[in-house]
Amino acid sequence: MRASDAISMPHTAQRAEPAIHGTPPWSERAAEVLLAACGLVTVLTTLGILSVLAVESFGFLRQVGLFALLFDTQWTPLFSDKHFGIWPLLAGTLLTSLIAIVVALPLGLLSAIFMSELADARWRKLLKPALELLAGVPTIVYGYFALVVVTPALQAIIPGLSGFNALGAGIVMGIMVTPMIASLAEDALYAVPRNLREAAYALGAGQVPTIARVVVPAALGGIAASVILALSRAVGETMIVAIAAGQEPHLTLDPRVPIETMTAYIVQVSMGDTPAGTLEYRTIFVVGSALFLMTLCMNVLSYRLARRFQGNR
Amino acid sequence: MTAPGQRSRTPERVFYALALLAVVLPLLTLAGLLYGVLQNGAERLSWDFLTSYPSRKPLLAGILPGLVGSFLLMVLTALIALPLGVGAAIHLEEYGKRSRWSRFIELNIANLAGVPSIVYGLLGLGLFVRTLHLGRSLLAGACTLSLLVLPMVVMVSREALRTVPHHLREASYALGATRWATVRQIVLPMAYPGILTGAILALSRAIGETAPLVVVGALTYITFVPDGLDAPFTALPIQIFNWVSRPQRGFVINAAAAIVVLLLTMLVLNGAAIYLRNRLQRKSS
Numbered sequence: 001m002r003a004s005d006a007i008s009m010p011h012t013a014q015r016a017e018p019a020i021h022g023t024p025p026w027s028e029r030a031a032e033v034l035l036a037a038c039g040l041v042t043v044l045t046t047l048g049i050l051s052v053l054a055v056e057s058f059g060f061l062r063q064v065g066l067f068a069l070l071f072d073t074q075w076t077p078l079f080s081d082k083h084f085g086i087w088p089l090l091a092g093t094l095l096t097s098l099i100a101i102v103v104a105l106p107l108g109l110l111s112a113i114f115m116s117e118l119a120d121a122r123w124r125k126l127l128k129p130a131l132e133l134l135a136g137v138p139t140i141v142y143g144y145f146a147l148v149v150v151t152p153a154l155q156a157i158i159p160g161l162s163g164f165n166a167l168g169a170g171i172v173m174g175i176m177v178t179p180m181i182a183s184l185a186e187d188a189l190y191a192v193p194r195n196l197r198e199a200a201y202a203l204g205a206g207q208v209p210t211i212a213r214v215v216v217p218a219a220l221g222g223i224a225a226s227v228i229l230a231l232s233r234a235v236g237e238t239m240i241v242a243i244a245a246g247q248e249p250h251l252t253l254d255p256r257v258p259i260e261t262m263t264a265y266i267v268q269v270s271m272g273d274t275p276a277g278t279l280e281y282r283t284i285f286v287v288g289s290a291l292f293l294m295t296l297c298m299n300v301l302s303y304r305l306a307r308r309f310q311g312n313r
Numbered sequence: 314m315t316a317p318g319q320r321s322r323t324p325e326r327v328f329y330a331l332a333l334l335a336v337v338l339p340l341l342t343l344a345g346l347l348y349g350v351l352q353n354g355a356e357r358l359s360w361d362f363l364t365s366y367p368s369r370k371p372l373l374a375g376i377l378p379g380l381v382g383s384f385l386l387m388v389l390t391a392l393i394a395l396p397l398g399v400g401a402a403i404h405l406e407e408y409g410k411r412s413r414w415s416r417f418i419e420l421n422i423a424n425l426a427g428v429p430s431i432v433y434g435l436l437g438l439g440l441f442v443r444t445l446h447l448g449r450s451l452l453a454g455a456c457t458l459s460l461l462v463l464p465m466v467v468m469v470s471r472e473a474l475r476t477v478p479h480h481l482r483e484a485s486y487a488l489g490a491t492r493w494a495t496v497r498q499i500v501l502p503m504a505y506p507g508i509l510t511g512a513i514l515a516l517s518r519a520i521g522e523t524a525p526l527v528v529v530g531a532l533t534y535i536t537f538v539p540d541g542l543d544a545p546f547t548a549l550p551i552q553i554f555n556w557v558s559r560p561q562r563g564f565v566i567n568a569a570a571a572i573v574v575l576l577l578t579m580l581v582l583n584g585a586a587i588y589l590r591n592r593l594q595r596k597s598s
Contacts, residue, residue, distance in 0.1 A: 018486040018495065031493040035408060038400030039418045042467065045460050046421050049432060052439030110335030118329055127336055134343055136579070138521030140550045141572050144557050145346045148353075148565055178339050208328045229427075236429025238524035239550075243557055263431050263524070270434070270528045276443055284528075288435040292428065299427035 053292060056285030063279060069286070075249040075260075077283045078269070084283070086290060088249035092166065092259035093291075096241050097234035099170025099255060100177055104230055107174070108181025109216075109223065115182070116189035117211050128186075131179040139176065143243035146172040151244060164246030164258040173240050177230040184229065184306075188222020189215060225306035232298035236291060238263035262287045347576070354569030362570055366536045367552065371563025376571050378535045379552035382451070383520050383578075385539060386548055389455035390462065390519050395512055397459070398466025405467070406474040407496050426464040433461040434528025442529060449530030452542040457529050458522060462515040469511025473504040506593035513586035517579045523550035549575050 061069070064084050072085025111131065115124045151168035155161045161168075192215050200210040216223070246258025247268050260268070266284045274280045365375025401418070409415035437457030447453040477500050485495040501508075526548055533555040535547045549571060556568035 018490065018492050024491060028491050028493050031496075032408060035400050035404035038397045039404040039415075041397050042401055042418060042422050042425060042463060045425060045436070045463065048440050048460075049428065049436045052436050053432075056439065107335045107339055110332045111339075114329075114332035114336050118332055130340055131336070134339055136518075136583070137343070138523070138550060138575065138579070140521070140523045140553050140557075141350075141576065144350070144553065144568055144572060147557060148569075149346055149349055175339050175342055182336075206325060208325050211328075232427060236431065238429070238431045239554065242524075243554070263429070266431055266435070267524065267527050270438075270530070271533070285435060285439070288432055292432050295427060295429055295432075296424065299424065303423070 049292065053285055053289040056282045057289045060279065060282040060286045063282075073251050075265075077280055078272075082279075086262075086287070088251045089260060089262045089265055089287060090290075091251050091253065092241075092245065092249065092261040093235055093263070095166045095253055095255060095259060096170040096173060096245055096261055097231055099166060100173035100234040100237075101227065101231055103171050103174025104178045104181050105227060107178045108226070108230070109185055111178070111182040112185035112189055112223075113211060113216070116186045117207075117215065128183070131182050134175065135179040137176075139237060139239040140243075142172050142176050143239040146240050146244035158256065161256045162246070162258050164244060164248075165256050166245050166259050167255040169241045169243075169245040170255065172244070173234050173237055176237070176240070177233050180230045180233060181223075181226045184226030185219070185223045188219040188226065188306075191222070192218045221305050221308060225302040228298050228302040228305065232295045232302065235298070236263065236295050238267060242267040262291050266291075350569045350572050350576075353566055354571075354573040357566050357570035358573060362567075363574070367534055367555075371561060371567050374556075374564075374567055376549060376552055376574065378538055378547050379549040379571070380574070381538045382531070382535075382546045382551075383549040385451060385546070386455050386458060386526075387516050387520050389451070389542075390458045391512070391516055393455060393459035394462050394466050394515070394519075398463050398512075398515075399470045399508060401463075401467045402470030402474055403496055403501075406471050407492065407500065422464045422467050426468070430461055430522055431524040431528060433457055434525035436460065437525060437529040448543065449532075449545060450543045451539050451546040454526055454529050454531060454546060454548070457525050458519045461522065461525055462519050465515045465518065466512060469515065470504070470508050473507025473511060474500060476507060477503045506590050509593070510586045510590040513582055513589070517582040517586075520548075520582075521550060521575065521579060523548075523554055526551055527554070549578075 068084045069086050072083045073087055074083035074085050075088045076083045111127075115127055119127065146168045147164075150172055151161070151163060151165065154165075154168055154171075155163075158167075196214055196218055197210055200214045205213070241261045242264040245261060245264060247260050247264060248258045249260040249265070250257060252259065265287055269280060269284045362375045363380065364377050365373065366377055368374040401422075405415050405418060434457060437453060437460075441447045441453040441456045442449055447456070481499050481503070482495055485499045486492075490498070531551045532545050532547050533551060535545065539546045553568050553571045553575065556564040556571065559565070
């Protein structure tokens with residue numbers, strides 16, 4: 001939905017209500033209660049996520065402590081010499097996500113400019129669903145691409161690139177989140193008032209300077225929102241990195257070596273047979289909590305930015 | 314709107330070409346990758362591949378348990394998530410009255426839509442598998458997927474309900490109909506094509522999901538078809554994950570063939586959604 005659609009929505013305050021004479025039939029009450037219960041399920045889902053993550057994480061923190069989690073530089077819960085420093089996993093997640101954004105930002109933003117400013121309606125009608133197709137491909141398929149196609153291709157160019165690495169996974173993840181940036185940034189560009197462009201043209205600016213110095217700056221809030229949302233998606237993305245980035249938590253920003261992301265660690269433990277209640281079992285909930293908090297902050301920030309930007313129009 | 318044409322057009326042409334390239338490049342990449350997967354997988358695609366159980370020998374292995382598992386998961390997810398999602402959407406759109414509680418639910422759903430799918434897997438593991446003692450079963454997997462697609466079902470259903478013109482509701486009220494009768498007999502039938510289309514798209518997303526099922530405990534090597542809600546299960550994406558992770562070339566080819574099956578299934582579902590929408594829309598207008 002475009003942002004401008006919101007304006008034409010009917011105002012609910014003026015809606016008519018059914019006239020009720022006497023007590024409504026029991027079916028009316030039952031329907032209302034049942035429908036409210038459906039709404040309640042969504043709230044219970046959030047509560048469920050929070051409590052499952054909190055309970056197991058507290059169990060972990062009581063055994064290991066926050067200090068070890070934050071001030072150790074190794075993550076080896078599955079070895080006999082156990083270390084619980086979350087930084088190697090965080091580094092892996094940030095590295096792959098940043099590579100994804102480096103790929104997706106130019107592609108997504110230029111696509112958005114193309115669809116909003118340069119292309120005529122016919123092109124846009126064709127390209128928008130085509131880009132959405134990219135977002136609809138299951139991530140397991142992208143994981144296959146990263147491991148079987150992209151990494152061998154990169155190995156031909158970059159000597160010393162490991163079979164599992166952050167680079168291939170990050171690039172493929174970038175292609176995956178490109179449509180997200182393209183779509184949201186296009187909404188933001190499209191919402192820039194037309195008279196700003198016309199004023200720039202009236203001052204003698206050409207189309208490219210107008211886009212670069214007037215339209216894009218005016219849409220910067222929405223563009224930033226789209227990038228943060230894409231980053232959040234990349235941080236939470238699991239299968240691509242689980243397949244192609246490796247299972248070796250290293251505190252490194254070298255994109256050529258195997259690493260392990262937070263999500264890939266959760267998959268690694270889940271694939272093994274870890275009994276409930278053990279420390280190893282609890283570690284995946286701790287990592288999950290960190291993941292949940294990170295993505296939540298980014299989603300809220302993105303939402304706020306997008307909203308503030310819309311309010312300024 | 315045309316820019317003034319006094320100066321050279323070259324920078325604009327270059328920029329246009331660059332922007333066009335940015336749109337086309339990801340699409341071409343995807344097309345190339347899909348072609349590669351089809352080429353790799355084609356040699357393994359056969360009736361035997363669809364109807365065999367996994368095997369230690371790649372040439373004998375098939376995807377039957379994964380196919381059946383994915384199909385059952387999809388049916389169960391539809392049975393759980395659709396009533397809940399459509400119900401919540403009706404609650405918000407038709408009964409909400411812009412109350413504080415409705416706003417809270419709306420915000421909550423927007424947040425849930427952004428939660429990574431693997432976190433839903435942890436929810437499923439902690440809630441359905443452990444606390445409710447469903448075990449690593451088909452039902453636990455379906456419940457987890459249902460909660461995962463619920464925000465999407467609610468959002469598309471609300472969109473569909475919003476397209477029903479308000480004067481139809483008012484006409485119904487004027488005839489003395491109650492709110493529920495209006496919803497059931499006027500609003501829902503009109504919103505039906507939109508809801509159905511959205512629901513199929515949500516389910517098509519659900520069958521591509523891998524991470525939450527891995528965490529909930531789908532098995533990777535299974536030589537039977539699930540025979541009940543409490544049976545262990547696998548799914549097509551899980552089978553692909555298992556094969557991709559193996560070093561032997563034969564299994565990678567199997568993975569490519571299974572990917573072709575998965576993508577074809579999704580294509581059929583999406584095609585069905587578009588077909589149904591067009592057909593039902595024409596009928597109702």
